[in-house]
Amino acid sequence: MPIKRLQISGVRNLQPLSLTPALGVNFIYGENGSGKSSLLEALYILATGKSFRHHLLKPVIQHDMDECVLFSEIDDNRLGNGRLGVRRSRSGDKAIRLNGEALHSQAEASSWLPVQIIEPNTFKLLSGSPQERRQFIDWGVFHVEHSFLDQWREFKKLLQQRNAVLKKQQPDWLDVWDKGFVKAANAVNESRKAYIERLLPVFQHTLSRLDANLDVELSFYPGWERTSNLIDILHKQRERDLQIGHTQSGPQRAELRIKVDKMNAADILSRGQQKAVVAALKLSQGVLFQQETERSTIYLVDDLASELDEKHRFALCQLLEDLKCQVFITSIEHNSISDHWKPKGCKMFHVEQGHVSDKTPLV
Ligand SMILES: Nc1ncnc2c1ncn2[C@@H]1O[C@H](COP(=O)(O)OP(=O)(O)OP(=O)(O)O)[C@@H](O)[C@H]1O
Numbered sequence: 310m311p312i313k314r315l316q317i318s319g320v321r322n323l324q325p326l327s328l329t330p331a332l333g334v335n336f337i338y339g340e341n342g343s344g345k346s347s348l349l350e351a352l353y354i355l356a357t358g359k360s361f362r363h364h365l366l367k368p369v370i371q372h373d374m375d376e377c378v379l380f381s382e383i384d385d386n387r388l389g390n391g392r393l394g395v396r397r398s399r400s401g402d403k404a405i406r407l408n409g410e411a412l413h414s415q416a417e418a419s420s421w422l423p424v425q426i427i428e429p430n431t432f433k434l435l436s437g438s439p440q441e442r443r444q445f446i447d448w449g450v451f452h453v454e455h456s457f458l459d460q461w462r463e464f465k466k467l468l469q470q471r472n473a474v475l476k477k478q479q480p481d482w483l484d485v486w487d488k489g490f491v492k493a494a495n496a497v498n499e500s501r502k503a504y505i506e507r508l509l510p511v512f513q514h515t516l517s518r519l520d521a522n523l524d525v526e527l528s529f530y531p532g533w534e535r536t537s538n539l540i541d542i543l544h545k546q547r548e549r550d551l552q553i554g555h556t557q558s559g560p561q562r563a564e565l566r567i568k569v570d571k572m573n574a575a576d577i578l579s580r581g582q583q584k585a586v587v588a589a590l591k592l593s594q595g596v597l598f599q600q601e602t603e604r605s606t607i608y609l610v611d612d613l614a615s616e617l618d619e620k621h622r623f624a625l626c627q628l629l630e631d632l633k634c635q636v637f638i639t640s641i642e643h644n645s646i647s648d649h650w651k652p653k654g655c656k657m658f659h660v661e662q663g664h665v666s667d668k669t670p671l672v
Contacts, residue, residue, distance in 0.1 A: 311330075311332040311383070311384055311634075311635040312330055312352075312381045312382070312383055312607065313329065313330075313332070313381075313383065313384050314327065314329055314330075314381065314382040315327070315328045315352070315379075315380070316328075316378075316379070316380040316381075317348070317351045317377075317378075317379055317380075318377065319370055319371045319375075319376055319377035319378060320347055320348075320350065320351045320369060320370070320371060320377045321344060321347035321350070321369060321371060321663075322342075322344050322347060322371070322663035323344050323348065323351065323371075323663045323665070324663045324664050324665075326665045328658065328665065328667070329667075330637070330656060330658075331654055331655055331656035331669075332635055333630075333633070333636065333652055333653065333654045334629070334630070334635075334636045334638065334650075334652040334654075334655040334656075335636065335637045335638065335656050335657075335658060336638055336643070336647050336655060336656070336657045336658065337349075337637060337638065337639045337640075337660060337665075338639070338640050338641065338642065338643040338645075338658070338659060338660070339641070339659055339660030339661055341641065343660040343661055343663070344660045344662070344663045345611070345639040345660050346362070346428075346611050346612070346639065347369075347663075348637070348639075348658075348660065349426070349428075349609040349611050349637055349639065350362055350369060351377070351379055352379075352424065352607070352609060352637065353424060353426055353609060354366065354369065354377075354379060354395065354397070355379040355380075355381055355393065355395050355418075355422065356418070356419060356423075356424035356607070357419055357424065358395070358403070358415040358418070358419070361426050361428060361430075367399060369397075370397065370398075370399050374399075375398055375399050375400075376396055376397060376398040376399065377396075377397050378394070378395070378396050379394065379395045379396075380392070380393070380394040380395075381393050381394075381422070383421055383422065385421065386603065386604065387602065387603060387604050388421060391407060392406075392407070392408050392409070393421055393422065394406045395418070405417075405418050407421065416451070416455075416458050419451075420451075420452070420455055423452045423598060423604070423605075423606045423607065424606065424607045424608075424609060425594065425595060425606050425607070425608050425609070426591075426608075426609045426610075426611070427584075427587070427588050427591055427608065427609070427610045427611070427613075427625075428609070428610070428611035428612060429611065429612050429616065431584055431587045431588070431591075432580055432583035432584050432587055434587045434590065435567055435573075435574050435575040435578070435583050435586060435587060436575035436583070439563070439564040439565075442564060442565040442567075443564070443565075445565065445594075446501050446504060446529075446565055447461065449504050449508060449594045449597065449598070450501055452598055452602070452606075453504065453597070453598060453602060454500060454504075457497075457500050460493070460496045460497050460500060461497055463493045463496075464490075464493040464494055464496070464497045464559075464560060467486065467489050467493050468490065468559065468561055470486060471483070471486045471487070471556050472554065472555045472556055474486055475550050475553075475554050476554040476555075480551060487543050488540075490543070490556075490559070491539045491540045491543070494532075494539055494559045494560050495539065497560040498531045498560050498563070501529065501531070501560070501563060502531065505529040505565065507601075508527075508593055508594065508597055509527060511593040511596050511597050512527060512589060512590060512593040514593075515589045515592050515593040515596065515628065516586065516589035516593075518624060518627075518628060519585050519588060519589050519592075519621060519624045519625060520582070520585050520589075520624070523569075523578075523582060523585065523586065524570075525567060525568070525574055525586055525589075526567075526568045526569070526571075527565060527566070527567055527568075528565075528566045528568070529563070529564075529565055529566070530563060530564040530565075530566055531563055532558055532559050532560045532561060532562035532563040533558035533559065533562070539559065543556075543558065546558060567586065574586060580616050581617055581618065581621065584615075584616045584617055585617065585621050585625075588625055592608075592625075592628050592629070592632070594606070595608065595634060596632065599632065599634075605633065605634035605635070606634055607634065607635045607637070608629055608632075608635070608636045608637070609636075609637050610625075610629070610636060610638040610639070612639060612640070613625070613626075613638055613639070613640060613646060614640065614641075614645065622646070623649060623650065626646065626649075626650045626652075627650075630650075630652045643657065643659065656669040657670070
């Protein structure tokens, strides 16, 4: 799904730009504060509607500008050619257009641009809240099976309705709600569970290539005790649910448990090891996505050097190259990675005070 052309305006310190990236690896280099991460951030916003650095979009919009505008021409081997544009204003307005038509949901735009980010805060996937890991699972399920979004929306609606009944202390209504709730919960759970089962061997293989000494165990917790039916659990927990005013069990409590020697990986691995595990998780999602859809993920790798030693850095680069996907990778020195890693057809872009220039050597 490579991006053939990219236009950005109104993002942080970046001057309006139009790039023709490589369909493979793109090296983006420049000094601290030059705008390298902002370039990745713009791509991420185009693909997901969110920044990976800030929970609000306002700080991303260039000072003195009212909006940012992002545009890409995409060449997808399954979906065909697409022109995807996003406009986000300081006042919160947003517009997304695909091939000239307005889109009403970010999900449709995201389905065109499956993007994964590996950046210095990436280890939060291990140490952050379970929600981070649920989002990780759901990224994979959604991109392989777009109908998952409808399943999830249906479940979320029923969860909100059930919680409203609990808050209003209307236990008689619960029998009515619980049947639908359990049906929707089981549908979400089945999709997630099946996805993790398929991901596990791919993850183990990827991790062994990144670090053969790391022995990490993944297991999926559905959000309730696996040995019991959700309907029985809801009955048992009804009193407590009514007291606290929300539903304690269900896919909203699902978790991907990541353990080393039966302990939480986040509690015992070093930050570098955590980054390697997260990179293996994200790369294995890309591999599985490619196997199951014949499409590929775009990888944004910000500040590869942070936390990873040379051995891990180059193992990661090799895995990215083997995936044959589009990669945007930042570094401070122009040669810190490209001297050792020369993927075919790569391009080099220099960023200086927000100006991006193509410095690909002529061959
Ligand atoms: N809304 C904004 N408008 C204009 N400039 C901004 C805005 N937000 C941040 N900046 C500036 O944009 C610059 C680009 O930052 P960015 O994080 O992209 O740099 P970088 O090249 O990735 O740096 P580093 O190597 O230190 O990570 C910074 O100098 C920052 O002060």
